[in-house]
Amino acid sequence: MMSTAGGMEVGIVKVGAVSNRGFTPEEIAEQALDQIISIGNNSHPVIQAQAEAFRTEIGSVLVAYLKQAVASHNTTLTNRFRDAGHPELVKLLEV
Amino acid sequence: MAITINTAMPTSFKVELLKGLHDFTAGSTRFKMALFVATASGSGTYGAATTNYSDMGADELTTATGYTRPGQLLTSVTPTADGTTAILDFTNETWGSSTFTTCGGLIYDTGNSDSACAVLSFGGDQAVSSGDFQIQFPAAAAATAIIRIA
Numbered sequence: 001m002m003s004t005a006g007g008m009e010v011g012i013v014k015v016g017a018v019s020n021r022g023f024t025p026e027e028i029a030e031q032a033l034d035q036i037i038s039i040g041n042n043s044h045p046v047i048q049a050q051a052e053a054f055r056t057e058i059g060s061v062l063v064a065y066l067k068q069a070v071a072s073h074n075t076t077l078t079n080r081f082r083d084a085g086h087p088e089l090v091k092l093l094e095v
Numbered sequence: 096m097a098i099t100i101n102t103a104m105p106t107s108f109k110v111e112l113l114k115g116l117h118d119f120t121a122g123s124t125r126f127k128m129a130l131f132v133a134t135a136s137g138s139g140t141y142g143a144a145t146t147n148y149s150d151m152g153a154d155e156l157t158t159a160t161g162y163t164r165p166g167q168l169l170t171s172v173t174p175t176a177d178g179t180t181a182i183l184d185f186t187n188e189t190w191g192s193s194t195f196t197t198c199g200g201l202i203y204d205t206g207n208s209d210s211a212c213a214v215l216s217f218g219g220d221q222a223v224s225s226g227d228f229q230i231q232f233p234a235a236a237a238a239t240a241i242i243r244i245a
Contacts (some may be wrong), residue, residue, distance in 0.1 A: 006244070009242050012239075013200075015228070017229070022226065037234075060114060
Protein backbone atom coordinates (compact mmCIF):
# COMPACT_ATOMS: atom_id res chain seq x y z
CA MET A 1 0.00 0.00 0.00
CA MET A 2 1.33 3.44 -0.84
CA SER A 3 0.46 6.64 1.03
CA THR A 4 0.16 9.84 -0.91
CA ALA A 5 -0.09 12.20 2.06
CA GLY A 6 2.27 15.15 1.92
CA GLY A 7 2.86 18.30 0.00
CA MET A 8 5.26 20.99 -1.06
CA GLU A 9 5.31 24.27 0.79
CA VAL A 10 7.18 27.55 0.97
CA GLY A 11 8.23 28.90 4.37
CA ILE A 12 7.82 32.41 5.73
CA VAL A 13 10.82 34.70 5.60
CA LYS A 14 11.43 37.50 8.07
CA VAL A 15 12.64 40.88 6.92
CA GLY A 16 15.08 42.91 8.96
CA ALA A 17 15.69 46.54 8.04
CA VAL A 18 17.51 49.26 9.93
CA SER A 19 17.98 52.85 8.86
CA ASN A 20 21.10 55.00 9.09
CA ARG A 21 23.15 52.15 10.58
CA GLY A 22 23.97 48.47 10.29
CA PHE A 23 22.75 45.65 12.51
CA THR A 24 23.93 45.54 16.12
CA PRO A 25 25.51 42.42 17.70
CA GLU A 26 22.27 41.87 19.61
CA GLU A 27 20.18 41.96 16.42
CA ILE A 28 22.52 39.62 14.56
CA ALA A 29 22.61 37.24 17.52
CA GLU A 30 18.81 37.08 17.47
CA GLN A 31 18.89 36.23 13.75
CA ALA A 32 21.44 33.49 14.41
CA LEU A 33 19.35 32.07 17.24
CA ASP A 34 16.38 31.72 14.90
CA GLN A 35 18.57 29.48 12.76
CA ILE A 36 20.13 27.54 15.64
CA ILE A 37 17.10 26.87 17.84
CA SER A 38 13.51 26.25 16.85
CA ILE A 39 11.05 25.57 19.65
CA GLY A 40 7.80 23.92 18.65
CA ASN A 41 4.55 25.15 20.19
CA ASN A 42 3.49 21.56 20.77
CA SER A 43 6.60 20.62 22.76
CA HIS A 44 6.27 19.53 26.39
CA PRO A 45 6.35 22.61 28.69
CA VAL A 46 9.45 21.32 30.48
CA ILE A 47 11.27 20.84 27.19
CA GLN A 48 10.15 24.30 26.07
CA ALA A 49 11.48 25.85 29.27
CA GLN A 50 14.82 24.08 28.87
CA ALA A 51 15.05 25.18 25.24
CA GLU A 52 14.23 28.78 26.15
CA ALA A 53 16.92 28.75 28.85
CA PHE A 54 19.41 27.29 26.38
CA ARG A 55 18.44 29.93 23.82
CA THR A 56 19.04 32.72 26.33
CA GLU A 57 22.42 31.28 27.30
CA ILE A 58 23.55 30.82 23.71
CA GLY A 59 22.31 34.32 22.89
CA SER A 60 24.53 35.83 25.58
CA VAL A 61 27.57 33.97 24.26
CA LEU A 62 26.85 35.05 20.68
CA VAL A 63 26.46 38.71 21.64
CA ALA A 64 29.71 38.67 23.59
CA TYR A 65 31.68 37.15 20.73
CA LEU A 66 30.05 39.36 18.10
CA LYS A 67 31.05 42.43 20.12
CA GLN A 68 34.61 41.08 20.25
CA ALA A 69 34.52 40.63 16.48
CA VAL A 70 33.37 44.23 15.98
CA ALA A 71 36.09 45.54 18.30
CA SER A 72 38.70 43.42 16.57
CA HIS A 73 37.59 44.59 13.14
CA ASN A 74 37.76 48.18 14.34
CA THR A 75 41.38 47.52 15.33
CA THR A 76 42.05 46.31 11.79
CA LEU A 77 40.35 49.40 10.34
CA THR A 78 42.33 51.65 12.70
CA ASN A 79 45.58 50.25 11.34
CA ARG A 80 44.37 50.59 7.75
CA PHE A 81 43.42 54.25 8.29
CA ARG A 82 46.81 54.97 9.87
CA ASP A 83 48.69 53.10 7.17
CA ALA A 84 46.78 55.09 4.55
CA GLY A 85 47.75 58.37 6.23
CA HIS A 86 44.32 59.17 7.67
CA PRO A 87 44.65 58.76 11.47
CA GLU A 88 41.92 61.36 11.98
CA LEU A 89 39.38 58.84 10.66
CA VAL A 90 40.03 56.59 13.66
CA LYS A 91 37.81 58.88 15.73
CA LEU A 92 34.86 57.81 13.58
CA LEU A 93 35.21 54.28 14.94
CA GLU A 94 34.92 55.39 18.56
CA VAL A 95 31.43 54.84 19.94
CA MET B 96 -2.88 49.44 -10.10
CA ALA B 97 -0.85 47.90 -7.36
CA ILE B 98 1.39 44.90 -7.23
CA THR B 99 -0.03 41.68 -5.76
CA ILE B 100 2.31 39.06 -4.33
CA ASN B 101 1.23 35.75 -2.87
CA THR B 102 3.84 33.61 -1.16
CA ALA B 103 3.88 30.46 -3.25
CA MET B 104 5.88 27.72 -4.84
CA PRO B 105 5.49 28.15 -8.61
CA THR B 106 3.72 25.25 -10.24
CA SER B 107 6.37 25.22 -12.96
CA PHE B 108 9.02 24.72 -10.24
CA LYS B 109 7.28 21.58 -9.00
CA VAL B 110 7.34 20.14 -12.50
CA GLU B 111 10.98 21.10 -12.95
CA LEU B 112 11.92 19.37 -9.70
CA LEU B 113 10.50 16.12 -11.06
CA LYS B 114 12.54 16.65 -14.20
CA GLY B 115 15.70 17.10 -12.12
CA LEU B 116 16.36 20.63 -13.35
CA HIS B 117 17.38 22.22 -10.04
CA ASP B 118 20.41 21.36 -7.88
CA PHE B 119 20.48 23.09 -4.51
CA THR B 120 23.64 21.34 -3.31
CA ALA B 121 25.80 23.68 -1.24
CA GLY B 122 28.46 25.42 -3.29
CA SER B 123 26.22 26.06 -6.25
CA THR B 124 26.24 29.67 -7.40
CA ARG B 125 23.08 29.66 -9.43
CA PHE B 126 20.24 30.79 -7.16
CA LYS B 127 19.46 34.47 -6.90
CA MET B 128 16.92 36.60 -5.11
CA ALA B 129 15.43 39.64 -6.83
CA LEU B 130 13.29 42.21 -5.03
CA PHE B 131 9.99 43.69 -6.12
CA VAL B 132 9.19 47.40 -6.01
CA ALA B 133 6.86 48.93 -3.42
CA THR B 134 3.22 47.87 -3.61
CA ALA B 135 1.93 51.08 -5.16
CA SER B 136 4.80 51.24 -7.65
CA GLY B 137 4.03 47.95 -9.38
CA SER B 138 1.15 46.42 -11.27
CA GLY B 139 1.68 42.69 -11.71
CA THR B 140 0.35 39.65 -9.87
CA TYR B 141 2.84 37.04 -8.67
CA GLY B 142 2.40 33.64 -7.08
CA ALA B 143 1.98 30.03 -8.14
CA ALA B 144 1.59 31.03 -11.79
CA THR B 145 4.92 32.89 -11.89
CA THR B 146 7.38 30.92 -13.99
CA ASN B 147 10.47 33.01 -14.61
CA TYR B 148 12.56 35.96 -13.42
CA SER B 149 11.65 37.73 -16.66
CA ASP B 150 8.05 37.89 -15.42
CA MET B 151 9.11 40.62 -12.97
CA GLY B 152 9.89 43.14 -15.69
CA ALA B 153 9.42 46.69 -14.46
CA ASP B 154 8.13 45.38 -11.12
CA GLU B 155 11.72 44.66 -10.03
CA LEU B 156 13.56 47.34 -8.11
CA THR B 157 15.77 49.38 -10.37
CA THR B 158 19.50 49.45 -9.87
CA ALA B 159 19.95 52.18 -7.29
CA THR B 160 21.30 52.72 -3.80
CA GLY B 161 22.05 49.29 -2.44
CA TYR B 162 20.21 47.21 -5.04
CA THR B 163 21.60 45.94 -8.32
CA ARG B 164 19.57 44.10 -10.92
CA PRO B 165 19.18 41.13 -11.31
CA GLY B 166 19.34 40.56 -7.56
CA GLN B 167 21.89 38.88 -5.32
CA LEU B 168 23.30 35.37 -5.26
CA LEU B 169 22.00 33.19 -2.45
CA THR B 170 24.11 30.71 -0.54
CA SER B 171 22.24 27.43 -0.50
CA VAL B 172 22.59 24.73 2.12
CA THR B 173 22.55 21.18 0.81
CA PRO B 174 19.00 19.81 1.17
CA THR B 175 18.48 17.34 3.96
CA ALA B 176 15.67 15.53 5.76
CA ASP B 177 13.88 16.37 8.99
CA GLY B 178 11.92 13.25 9.76
CA THR B 179 10.12 12.38 6.57
CA THR B 180 10.21 15.93 5.18
CA ALA B 181 12.88 17.09 2.74
CA ILE B 182 13.98 20.63 3.55
CA LEU B 183 16.01 23.36 1.93
CA ASP B 184 17.72 26.33 3.50
CA PHE B 185 19.63 29.44 2.42
CA THR B 186 21.97 31.68 4.37
CA ASN B 187 20.37 35.00 5.32
CA GLU B 188 20.92 37.58 2.59
CA THR B 189 21.80 41.22 3.25
CA TRP B 190 21.69 44.29 1.03
CA GLY B 191 24.07 46.71 2.73
CA SER B 192 23.98 50.51 2.82
CA SER B 193 20.63 50.52 1.07
CA THR B 194 17.77 52.91 0.47
CA PHE B 195 14.67 51.37 -1.09
CA THR B 196 11.19 50.05 -0.43
CA THR B 197 10.14 46.54 -1.43
CA CYS B 198 7.11 44.32 -0.88
CA GLY B 199 8.48 40.91 -1.87
CA GLY B 200 11.11 38.80 -3.54
CA LEU B 201 11.61 36.10 -6.12
CA ILE B 202 14.08 33.25 -5.80
CA TYR B 203 15.11 31.97 -9.21
CA ASP B 204 17.62 29.62 -10.78
CA THR B 205 20.16 31.15 -13.15
CA GLY B 206 21.33 27.63 -13.92
CA ASN B 207 17.96 26.78 -15.43
CA SER B 208 17.13 29.73 -17.65
CA ASP B 209 16.15 31.97 -14.69
CA SER B 210 13.16 29.80 -13.78
CA ALA B 211 11.25 30.79 -10.67
CA CYS B 212 11.66 28.71 -7.47
CA ALA B 213 9.72 30.66 -4.86
CA VAL B 214 7.63 33.81 -4.68
CA LEU B 215 7.87 35.55 -1.32
CA SER B 216 5.58 38.23 0.05
CA PHE B 217 6.95 40.43 2.82
CA GLY B 218 3.47 41.11 4.15
CA GLY B 219 3.52 44.71 2.98
CA ASP B 220 6.07 47.34 2.11
CA GLN B 221 9.41 47.12 3.85
CA ALA B 222 11.59 50.21 3.74
CA VAL B 223 15.25 50.76 4.45
CA SER B 224 17.07 54.08 4.43
CA SER B 225 20.88 54.25 4.46
CA GLY B 226 20.98 50.99 6.35
CA ASP B 227 21.06 47.21 6.02
CA PHE B 228 18.16 45.22 4.58
CA GLN B 229 18.15 41.53 5.36
CA ILE B 230 16.09 38.52 4.35
CA GLN B 231 16.07 36.06 7.23
CA PHE B 232 15.22 32.55 6.14
CA PRO B 233 13.24 30.39 8.57
CA ALA B 234 14.77 27.61 10.62
CA ALA B 235 15.61 24.55 8.55
CA ALA B 236 12.99 22.24 10.02
CA ALA B 237 10.06 20.20 8.74
CA ALA B 238 7.48 22.78 9.85
CA THR B 239 9.33 25.95 8.91
CA ALA B 240 12.00 25.58 6.18
CA ILE B 241 11.86 27.87 3.18
CA ILE B 242 11.13 24.96 0.83
CA ARG B 243 9.64 21.74 2.17
CA ILE B 244 8.54 18.51 0.56
CA ALA B 245 6.54 16.40 2.98
